[in-house]
Each structure stands twice: as structure tokens, then as C-alpha cells.
Amino acid sequence: MAGGRRAWSDTAPLLNPQQHNHLVNLPSSVEMAASASVPRRSVFLGVDVGTGSARAGLFDGNGKLLGCASSPLQIWKEGDCVEQSSTDIWHSICAAVKSACSLANVSGEDVTGLGFAATCSLVAVDSEGSPVSVSWSNDSRRNVMVWMDHRAVKQAERINSCNSTVLQYCGGALSPEMQPPKLLWVKENLQESWSMVFRWMDLSDWLSYRATGDDTRSLCTAVCKWTYLGHAHMQQIKEKYSQDMEACGWDDDFWEEIGLGDLVDGHHAKIGRSVAFPGHALGSGLTPTSAKELGLVAGTPVASSLIDAHAGGVGVMESVPVSDSESEDFNEEAICHRMVLVCGTSTCHMAVCRSKLFIPGVWGPFWSAMVPEYWLTEGGQSATGALLDHIIENHVASPQLANRAASQGISLFQLLNKILESMMHDLGSPFLAALTSDIHVLPDFHGNRSPIADPKAKGIVCGLTLDTSDKQLALLYLATVQGIAYGTRHIVEHCNAHGHKIDTLLACGGLAKNAVFIQEHADIIGYPIILPRENEPVLLGAAILGAVAAKKYSNLNEAMKALNAAGQVIHPSEDPKVTKYHDAKYHIFRELYAQQLSHRSIMAQALA
Missing domain, CATH: 1.20.58.2240 (Methane Monooxygenase Hydroxylase; Chain G, domain 1)
Known part of the structure; x- marks a missing residue:
């Protein structure tokens, strides 16, 4: 409604006839009817915490961007160590949300639902929710180990040598960017911090926890970055589709084997006792404190979160031209022919499939980590x-x-x-x-x-x-x-060689706005690239979570189809000379790595 006012019928309690006699100054029946006939407008808020900034975007019921704003983040880089502050991140989010609402002329009462997305960084807090340092400096502000932090390479190598069965769902090996190696590094190097931490959380889970007080983790973060086996309780999930679930997908033997058995204690209290599909409504919505800090209304529905790249996937996966999506042969398998490129500081390559595909060197298969009841394959380039x-x-x-x-x-x-x-x-x-x-x-x-x-x-x-x-x-x-x-x-060729049938790319993120970057990708890969209508698909993906939490849609799949929309389509060159040229350069590209391996071997022998 204009000015963000609620209809009377939205706020009044349910009354029985006897109670009406005790109320005064009630609206007349005409006023009530008029008020009820003007529905409160739906505005969905998405928050995305990237590496360098926190951003907020507001979208209407058609998925169109109403306004967005960003606020910079502090970051510490020392060699392989990259750290941030959760306190600084929250303050930046609050500033971005208030600015976005002001720019879009949206009041806090207009915001119907809120979703968070963030980098897969590791957050450490104590029993009071206060930050615990993950830094050599022992600076308590520095309680976030950023996704790109590579200090845990040796820990990752040791974990991978265990050959645990959970590794087959991570492409055969954990990356030092994932959470178990980072946790092991802290335990081995910062014993005081290790003893103080009450909750270890993925950043996007910490954001939803900070907003609601609900410690439920997202299947997205738990499955993709913590070795949680979402499919281990697939039946339980299906039976309790809209609810959070007891976390029975942890492999306790894995944690014991790698030296982190203490994380199993208390039904995995430090790493997640319950998990939920992305978009699940958490707790009672925004707490009064968080609502005041954000300039929103207490009780506003807040969704379980997504990793930022996966939010980008949700924001564009159904962004196909209308003629394609409405064709006779369209079905639920059509989504399995697409790969989303989320192109920012790094690039993530997201594809889904009805069956689980084990692909060496590619993360996954992750069950329901992005699109419910689809297996996710996740490739990536750490620096683009x-x-x-x-x-x-x-x-x-x-x-x-x-x-x-x-x-x-x-x-x-x-x-x-x-x-x-x-x-x-x-x-x-x-x-x-x-x-x-x-x-x-x-x-x-x-x-x-x-x-x-x-x-x-x-x-x-x-x-x-x-x-x-x-x-x-x-x-x-x-x-x-x-x-x-x-x-x-x-990555695309490797995935298709192992069972995928990718023939269309959808690109989003900052680099997707670069015409040369996108055209070169189309020419080199040989597939059309669809750009989304909206320039902020990661924010849209987060906002879609809020729409689901607010019960505007029955599930994430339905919300994606309603709020995604296609923009420009970039086609590969039809000139055979261009194809021949890139085939030759691709051959050299592959040779460069083979030569590097040879050089590495020669030098290792020289130093042996």
C-alpha cells in the first residue's frame, strides 16, 4: 500500500463475535472492504556479501529490480591468510539495506521477505555470539576466514589422503577453500581460539542466524562446503519438506579420522544440529534488535541462505527466452541442459541433474544444494x-x-x-x-x-x-x-564427458557485463550465452529465498520460474576460421599445464 501502511485486516487478530463489543473505533465495513481490496505490495529483499562489499537489492513481485546499494568491507591479506570481521560485515549490510530502501523509496513495512547470500567464508563466534579470532594476530575482530584463504593446503592434503567416502561427493578431494581443512588448521595452530568457539558457521548461515537467532543451517552450505551428505536422509527431507531437519547427514567417522572428532559432540552443535532447504523460513523472522538495525519490521520472514554463487544460479537458471520455456518439449529436464556461470572475483560453474554424476576434479554431486531435489555439479576457477x-x-x-x-x-x-x-x-x-x-x-x-x-x-x-x-x-x-x-x-567438456548434456550457458556477475568477455566465451565454448534481464542476479537469487520464506511461492522451483527473466542472447561466431583459431589456442592452453607438470617433476628430482 502507499506509504508502506498495512491493510487493517493484515494486522488485526482473529476475533469471535463476542469480542467485537469490547472494541472501539473500529473501521466501518466500507472502510474494511476498501482496505482489504488494496493488497499490500510485495517487495523482496536480497542481501549479498561478496569479497569486497555487502550489497542489498529490492525486487518487486515480477522480479524487477527496484533499487540496490552497496557498502565496502574491510579485509586483511597477509600471504595465504585472508580475513574479515563479521561485525564489520553486519554493519555494512545494515548500511546497504537502508540505502537501498531509500533509493527505491521502499519502507521497512513494504519488505515482505528477506534472503541472504554470501561467500563461503568461515565464521567463528563464542557462546555469546561474539567474534573469536581466526588470525595469527589474535585480533578478535578478524573472526572470518575468507573463502580465498589458502593457508590450509597441507591440511587439505592430509584429509584427502584419508580417502573417506565423503570425498567422492567433492570431486574426489577437498579444496583448501572448504571448511574442514580450515577448521583443522585452526585446531592445530590457534588452540585458544579453538577452545573458545561455540559455533563454526558458513558466512551466509551466520547472517541468517544473526538476523533471526535461529541456528538452522542451509543444505547449500552444509553440503557444498562441510561434507554434509544431504541425500543420506532424503526420505526424511521429503516427509518434512517445509521444515528444518535434524542433521543426520554428518559422517562422524570422517570427522574422527581427520582429527576433528570433537565437532561431533552435542549432536554436532558447533557445526549444525539442523539443516533446511534454501528458502525455509527461520525462527520467528527478524528479531526486534536486527529489525531495528536494518530499518525493517520485526517478524519479517527470513530464509535459510545460499552461497553467493548458488544464489546467482537461482537468480538466472530459469532466465530463458519465453519461446524456449513455453515450447512443447519443455519439461523439468530442460534445466539439466544449462550451466550457469557466476563471474565475479572467481567464477563458479553450476549445473544440475536428476541423477548423481561423479566427476573427478569437479565438486559434487551435491543433493538439493541449489535447486531442491536436483543434484548439483559445481566447477570453478579460483581467480577470474x-x-x-x-x-x-x-x-x-x-x-x-x-x-x-x-x-x-x-x-x-x-x-x-x-x-x-x-x-x-x-x-x-x-x-x-x-x-x-x-x-x-x-x-x-x-x-x-x-x-x-x-x-x-x-x-x-x-x-x-x-x-x-x-x-x-x-x-x-x-x-x-x-x-x-x-x-x-x-570444465564444460569434462562435465559432458561424465554424463552431463550441457548445451546452453547463462552468465551473470560483474564480468558478464563485459561484452568482450562474454563474446569470447561464446566463441570459445561454442554455445549460446543467455544474459538475465536483471543486472543483479545474485541479489535476485537471495530475494527469491525471501519470497519463498514469505510463502509467496510454494517452493524455490516455482519462485525461480516466476521471477527469472531472460535478457540478451549472445551467439557464438559462425565463422569457421574463428573456431579453428580457438581450437588451436585451446590445444596450447592444455599443453601449458602439461609442461608445468613436467617442469615441476624435473625440479623435484633436482632437489631430491
């Missing part, structure tokens, strides 16, 4: 946006280019794309990609997450010269974009 930033910022021409971009009112990526376009015409290149025939990039600067699953992998740039011009930087940037796209092609 972060890699492009690194390549550009460490080039001598970068400051000058940044100034030029600012003076023209465009992004640095847009300026580099313009330079490449000019170079193509000036040099008579047959197509843009051909500019990099002499420069090749293996993008594993932060290890290889998929499909090789080698955290020790290193990046390679082949074809450097003494040229320090802006044109040389543009070529290096383009070759890096191509290297990232070849990595995605490797």
Missing part, C-alpha cells in the same frame, strides 16, 4: 575477475589508462575493449581474437579448482616482449580473458 585486475594493475601502462578511462566516464575494461577494436582495424586482423596469436595465458594464478583440482598450479604467460605500451596491455588483457574462457571450456 581477481586475475584480470592483477594483470591490469601490475602493468606499467595501467595508471595512464585508468586516468583516460575516468576522463571518458567509462570503465577500464571498456577502454581496453575500444583499444582492441582499433587495433583490429589498424592491423587488418580478420577478427578480434586473432590479435593474440603470439600470446597465451594459463590462468591458474591461484591454483586450479576445476577440473584438474590442483591448488599448486601456477599461472603462465607465454609471449612477453619489452613493449610497455597500452596496446601491449590490451593484448595481455585479451589473452587473459581467452585463457579464462578456455578454462571454462575445459
Whole structure:
């Protein structure tokens, strides 16, 4: 309603006829009818905590963005250690939510439901909910071990050597970015912190806990990052579909074997005694304290959460053109032919299937971790946006280019794309990609997450010269974009070789707004790429959770179909010369890693 006022019938208790005589100043029947005829508008709030900022977005009942805002986050980086503060994160969220509501002219009373998404970072709190340090510095503010923290490589290697059966649901090996290796590192290195921690939580679960006081964990986080076997109690889940469930998917033998048996105590109280589908309504909604901090209304439904990449998947998985979604052969299997690319600091590759597919080097299969009752396969590249930033910022021409971009009112990526376009015409290149025939990039600067699953992998740039011009930087940037796209092609081919039938890509995230990045991916992989109508699909995915928690839709699948919408479709080049060119560069891409392994072996023998 206008001004965010509720209809009288929405707030009045249910009364029996006798009670009416004791009430005064009741609205007339005409007023009541008029009020009831004007439904309260549905506005869904999504909150996304990324690596560098917390963002909030408000969406209407058609999934259209009404307004969004962001607030920066503090971060500490020291070598492989990357840390944040949950207190700082919460304050940033509150600022972003208030700003978004102001920009969208939405009052707190208008917000119908709230969902959180966040990076898969590890949060430590004590019995009072206060932060516990996970840092060598012993700074209690630094209680979040960020997803990209790689300090636990050795712990991951030891865990993987155990060959536990849970590992087959993680592509055969745990990544140091997952939570068990990080937990083991803390126990072995920060004993005082280990003894103080009352709850270990994924960041998105901590956010919903901070908002509601409900400690129920999401199947998304528990299954994808904690080795929780959601399918172990599939029947229990189906019987109690809309409720939280006792956490019986933990493999106690695994925790004992890796040296973390104390986490089994108290029915797994420190890591999660109950779990729920993403979108499950938690507790009694927002607590009065959290509601005041956020500028919202106490009791507003809050959903169990999603990891940020998975929220992106929920925000775009059904974003297909209407003609496709309404065709006669459309069925529930159509979703299984799609892969979502969530392209930000890193890139996650999300695909679902009705059957469980075990794919070496690719995370999963995870049951109901994103779309209920579908098995999720999750590939990934640990550094994509972060890699492009690194390549550009460490080039001598970068400051000058940044100034030029600012003076023209465009992004640095847009300026580099313009330079490449000019170079193509000036040099008579047959197509843009051909500019990099002499420069090749293996993008594993932060290890290889998929499909090789080698955290020790290193990046390679082949074809450097003494040229320090802006044109040389543009070529290096383009070759890096191509290297990232070849990595995605490797993941897609690997998944299809192990049972998937992916033939369509849906891309979202910051890099998906880069025209060259998307066109190179389409040309290199050979599949069309659909962009969503809304520019903030991770926020939309989080907001969809809130819509489900508010009971506006019966389940997540129904909400996705109602609120997702397609935008532009990018088709691969039909020029056979482009295909031949990329096939050749892809061959070199694969060779670069093989050469790295050979070099690694030679040096290991020399040092033996």
C-alpha cells in the first residue's frame, strides 16, 4: 500500500463475535472492504556479501529490480591468510539495506521477505555470539576466514589422503577453500581460539542466524562446503519438506579420522544440529534488535541462505527466452541442459541433474544444494575477475589508462575493449581474437579448482616482449580473458564427458557485463550465452529465498520460474576460421599445464 501502511485486516487478530463489543473505533465495513481490496505490495529483499562489499537489492513481485546499494568491507591479506570481521560485515549490510530502501523509496513495512547470500567464508563466534579470532594476530575482530584463504593446503592434503567416502561427493578431494581443512588448521595452530568457539558457521548461515537467532543451517552450505551428505536422509527431507531437519547427514567417522572428532559432540552443535532447504523460513523472522538495525519490521520472514554463487544460479537458471520455456518439449529436464556461470572475483560453474554424476576434479554431486531435489555439479576457477585486475594493475601502462578511462566516464575494461577494436582495424586482423596469436595465458594464478583440482598450479604467460605500451596491455588483457574462457571450456567438456548434456550457458556477475568477455566465451565454448534481464542476479537469487520464506511461492522451483527473466542472447561466431583459431589456442592452453607438470617433476628430482 502507499506509504508502506498495512491493510487493517493484515494486522488485526482473529476475533469471535463476542469480542467485537469490547472494541472501539473500529473501521466501518466500507472502510474494511476498501482496505482489504488494496493488497499490500510485495517487495523482496536480497542481501549479498561478496569479497569486497555487502550489497542489498529490492525486487518487486515480477522480479524487477527496484533499487540496490552497496557498502565496502574491510579485509586483511597477509600471504595465504585472508580475513574479515563479521561485525564489520553486519554493519555494512545494515548500511546497504537502508540505502537501498531509500533509493527505491521502499519502507521497512513494504519488505515482505528477506534472503541472504554470501561467500563461503568461515565464521567463528563464542557462546555469546561474539567474534573469536581466526588470525595469527589474535585480533578478535578478524573472526572470518575468507573463502580465498589458502593457508590450509597441507591440511587439505592430509584429509584427502584419508580417502573417506565423503570425498567422492567433492570431486574426489577437498579444496583448501572448504571448511574442514580450515577448521583443522585452526585446531592445530590457534588452540585458544579453538577452545573458545561455540559455533563454526558458513558466512551466509551466520547472517541468517544473526538476523533471526535461529541456528538452522542451509543444505547449500552444509553440503557444498562441510561434507554434509544431504541425500543420506532424503526420505526424511521429503516427509518434512517445509521444515528444518535434524542433521543426520554428518559422517562422524570422517570427522574422527581427520582429527576433528570433537565437532561431533552435542549432536554436532558447533557445526549444525539442523539443516533446511534454501528458502525455509527461520525462527520467528527478524528479531526486534536486527529489525531495528536494518530499518525493517520485526517478524519479517527470513530464509535459510545460499552461497553467493548458488544464489546467482537461482537468480538466472530459469532466465530463458519465453519461446524456449513455453515450447512443447519443455519439461523439468530442460534445466539439466544449462550451466550457469557466476563471474565475479572467481567464477563458479553450476549445473544440475536428476541423477548423481561423479566427476573427478569437479565438486559434487551435491543433493538439493541449489535447486531442491536436483543434484548439483559445481566447477570453478579460483581467480577470474581477481586475475584480470592483477594483470591490469601490475602493468606499467595501467595508471595512464585508468586516468583516460575516468576522463571518458567509462570503465577500464571498456577502454581496453575500444583499444582492441582499433587495433583490429589498424592491423587488418580478420577478427578480434586473432590479435593474440603470439600470446597465451594459463590462468591458474591461484591454483586450479576445476577440473584438474590442483591448488599448486601456477599461472603462465607465454609471449612477453619489452613493449610497455597500452596496446601491449590490451593484448595481455585479451589473452587473459581467452585463457579464462578456455578454462571454462575445459570444465564444460569434462562435465559432458561424465554424463552431463550441457548445451546452453547463462552468465551473470560483474564480468558478464563485459561484452568482450562474454563474446569470447561464446566463441570459445561454442554455445549460446543467455544474459538475465536483471543486472543483479545474485541479489535476485537471495530475494527469491525471501519470497519463498514469505510463502509467496510454494517452493524455490516455482519462485525461480516466476521471477527469472531472460535478457540478451549472445551467439557464438559462425565463422569457421574463428573456431579453428580457438581450437588451436585451446590445444596450447592444455599443453601449458602439461609442461608445468613436467617442469615441476624435473625440479623435484633436482632437489631430491
